[in-house]
Amino acid sequence: MPSMENSINVPSSYEALELTHIQISHHPFGAPAATPVVIVTLNRPEKHNAFTPQMADSLTLAFKMFHADPRVKTIVLTGAGKMFCAGMDLDIGFGDNQGRAADFRDIGGRVSLAMHRCHKPTIVALQGSAVGVGMTMTLPAVSRICHGKSKYGFVFARRGLTIESCASYFLPRLVGFSRAMHLITTGAVYPPLEKYFGDLFTEVLPEASQVLPRALELAQDMAENVSPLASSMSRALMWEGGDSPEAAHLLESRVFHHMIGQSDYKEGVNSFFEKRKPKFETDPREGSCPEYPWWPELNISRETRVSKDEKSKL
Known part of the structure; x- marks a missing residue:
């Protein structure tokens, strides 16, 4: 979860925003300003929330705003209607295959990276079936709650495509290589x-109507009781930790040393002894340890073209 762009304008009310193919709501709905829990709804129910470039742009912007907004603590992502997401809208497709491969960036990957880089955790409420990018874009979330009678799948091979949305990184780490290989190779x-799916889904509920309320219950509990800074740093350690027990020990020790000097640690201890809810106020963008990010960040922007006249003559 490396740093994100700083030139993001955070609105007073997310409900006043008009974003294409998604809707953002406060929790409770109608609150005049941003709330600790916000709900992002894929909002193309007439198309089973099929994914579009405009939806990708809206989701990417939304997660960048949440990252920059200290009022937001937890995000719930869900869908309108009976399906969570039917995958890419194949009537629109993926482009015309023109231009350089080096310049192409899959739109699902932009969403996954925005979710992954956001300091605030996302809980996905899959109130209905999901396939393709409807599944892969949920993989950076901290929790996926789904409907037991719906169906889910990574159907790319059945459409003549490879996986995207950074799924080759996230999926085997979440379910293991054996299950990941089965899921992506069968495409079923x-x-x-x-x-x-192993334990990809944190909870499987019998009724679709139970999924969003349960996700909101979990999100509210996290918003009220979990330090955003501690949560963000812990998730970063999990995804970008050391490559051996010794390396993990050294890295965790440095981050832990930083954390015990932060006000959130003092507040967490005091609230425990005083038997009250904590009031964590440290913005993860300001309170992250000095080494964060402790891994090399790749530049995912398009490669710069150099004309013949601009090339070095050396």
Whole structure:
């Protein structure tokens, strides 16, 4: 979860924003200003929330705003209607295959990276079926709650495509290489059973109507009781930790040393002894340890073209 752009304008009310193919709501709905829990809804129910470039732009912007907004603590992502997401809108497609491959960036990957880089955790409420990018874009989330009677799948191979949205990084780390290989190679859709998905889904609920309320319950608990700074640093350690037990120990020790000097640690201890809810106020953008990010950040912007006249003559 490296740093994100700083030139993001944060609105007073997310409900006043007009973003294409998504809707952002406060929790509770109608609150005049941003709330600790916000709900992002994929909002193309007439198309089963099929993914579009405009939806990708809206989601990417939304996660960048949440990252920059200290009022937001937790995000819930869900869909309108009976399906969470039917994958890419194939009537629109993926472009015309023109231009350089080096300049192409898949739109699902932009969303996944924005979610992953956001300091605030995302809980996905899959109230209905999801396939393709509807599944891969949820992988950077901290939790996925789904409907037990719906079906889910990574169907790319059945459409003549490879996986995207950084799924080759996230999926095997979440479910193991064996299950990931089975899911992406069969391209089939399955009920949310452990034998197919392992523990990819944190909770599987019998009724679709239960999914969003449960996700909001979990999000509210996290917003009220979890330090955003500690949560963000811990997730970064999990995703970008050391490559050996010794390296993990050295890195965790440095980050832990930083954390025990922060006000959130003092507040966490005091609230425990005083038997009250904590009031964590440290903005992760300001309170992250000096070494953060401790891994090399790749530049994912398009490569700069150099004309013949601009090339070095050396």
